[in-house]
Amino acid sequence: MLRKLAGLVATLSATSFVIFGAAYAAPGDPVTFLAGGKENLTPAYLAQIRAQYHLDDPFLVQYLRWLGDAVTGDLGRSLQYNDQVADLLAARLPTTLGLVAYAAVLFTVFGVALGVLAAVRGGRTDSAVVAGTTFATSVPPFVVATALISLFGVQLGWFPVAGGGSLWHLTLPAVTLALGALAIVSRVTRQAMVEQRGLDHVTVARASGLAERSIVLRHVFRGALGPIVTMCGLVTAGMLAGTVTIETAFGLSGIGSLLVGAINTHDFPVTQAVLLLMVAAYIAVTTVVELVQPVIDPRARRRA
Structure with missing residues (x-):
């Protein structure tokens, strides 16, 4: 430690x-x-x-x-707003954290589910998941944001397209932010599951007559949980910087849009504070993942 x-x-x-x-x-x-x-x-x-x-x-x-x-917590005073930088971050951080948390739930649930489905079903299901995730990673976030705003915000009117910090307001931004991460997590889940299915202990469990559902949950998925948790943690840690484009596109008042405004106006104290916060958050999340890894996978504890 x-x-x-x-x-x-x-x-x-x-x-x-x-x-x-x-x-x-x-x-x-x-x-x-x-x-x-x-x-x-x-x-x-x-x-x-x-x-x-x-x-x-x-x-x-x-x-x-x-x-x-x-x-000591004194991040200076903003040149643009003439206010304490710490107060500006405190006012905008909840929106960004809510957006990241919402997106993390989406890509974790749906990404892991798609990866498990592709690994277990195989065949056309596997091909469809791989093709869909490949397409998702190839589309830039601002294109996804524009498409979602045009379809669900303007034409259908199901979601607000700008401002706000409620769960309803954050749905389209969270989907945009989670789409690329969902593809990554599903790929890692699929690959980890495929590798686990070929191990000897899974073959022995299947030969002993255990139900396939029990084998998938207790042996395959459990063994693949280490890489899945690691990737989910790394993607979540990197999302704080990824909110810059999303918050600008959807007009959210988070630290991402604060950083863009600070860079455009040469507000150095705000720029420095936001960048330092993003790096500190990334380091904190990756450290937590590293500490949790031996609990999930005893093999990591033996290696440590």
Whole structure:
């Protein structure tokens, strides 16, 4: 545990350095936004603003100050909204987390079900699932979003097409976000199930006269659960960054749309905070998956 904790701290520290350095090297001077876009700014006034916000300090000093404040929960003040970045994240994070959770339920339930169906039935069912998942992964999310909005939002009027944070509002965005992940999870489930069906203990169980349903649930699916859980966790962790396109397309006020607005307006404190949050969430989810893996699969515990 100490080794894992040290690795997490080192990864977050390196990531924070890269994020701060990228924003520091990005084109555009934050002094212009801090000055309120005024014209004919005197060099003395610009120097005063730089000194006030410590922008004239060396890069390493600025980074250490920002990192120290971030550790204590102070993520700075937004240049665009003139509000604390932590408050902006707290207001928008529930929408993004709700969207990711909704999409995770969809792709886990339907992805695993399709993978199991393809592995057990085989034949035309397997071919149909493989063809459908291949098509799903080849369609970009913004195309899926446009199609769903046009069909279910505009023509049929079944779902709202913009705004809101209720479950009904999040249905179309969650389906859009889950579609590509569903294809990945179904493929992994199918492959893991096929591999497990060919193992000796499954052959022995079948030869002993156990019902096929019991063999699939107790031996095949249970043995394939490790790779399935791992992939579901990895896909869920990466979804936080994938909400950028979805939230923009559906007009949701989440951290994805906040990041887009911050990048467009050179709002460096918000950009840095959102990126750091996405990386921290990814690391946290993957760590949980890694800790759960030995509980699901005793073979992983023996390897550890």
